[in-house]
Amino acid sequence: MTRSTKLVAAVNRLQAIELRKSGLTLEAISYELGVSTTMVHKYLTKALTDLSARHINETEEYRALQVSRLEGLLVPAYTAALGGDLNAVEKARKVIDSLSDLMGCKAPQKLAASTPDGDSFHNPVNELTPEERRARIRELQKKLGYTVVEAEH
Incomplete structure (x- = not known):
């Protein structure tokens, strides 16, 4: 790929993104840029891949900065703690x-639905028979104005 071809592709990628953001379809973008819809798709895919990679790198840089800061705070606190300082x-x-937390070292915690006081969540729907559930669904559909079609079982 020549230098001018790369430049044209880069410009087309930017234009494709802007046109897509403005709501144009791939076909309309293809017409605007004078390329195939396949090429438009490739332009958009490449642009999104590049954007994703850039965000991943920025996130990793931010995480490294935060780790460095926290480690800087840890050294004096840890030293004082080893010396017997209970606050440290x-x-x-x-x-x-x-x-x-930052490094993702904690094991995942199991979450379960519960009431505000911590008891297990009671779902009365679980106590209905399949026919009672179907009847309840039909009742709600009628209440909401949906046309209810009775299925044969």
């Missing part, structure tokens, strides 16, 4: 906890 123990624990 709590500070060091919080910094370590933040580092664990």
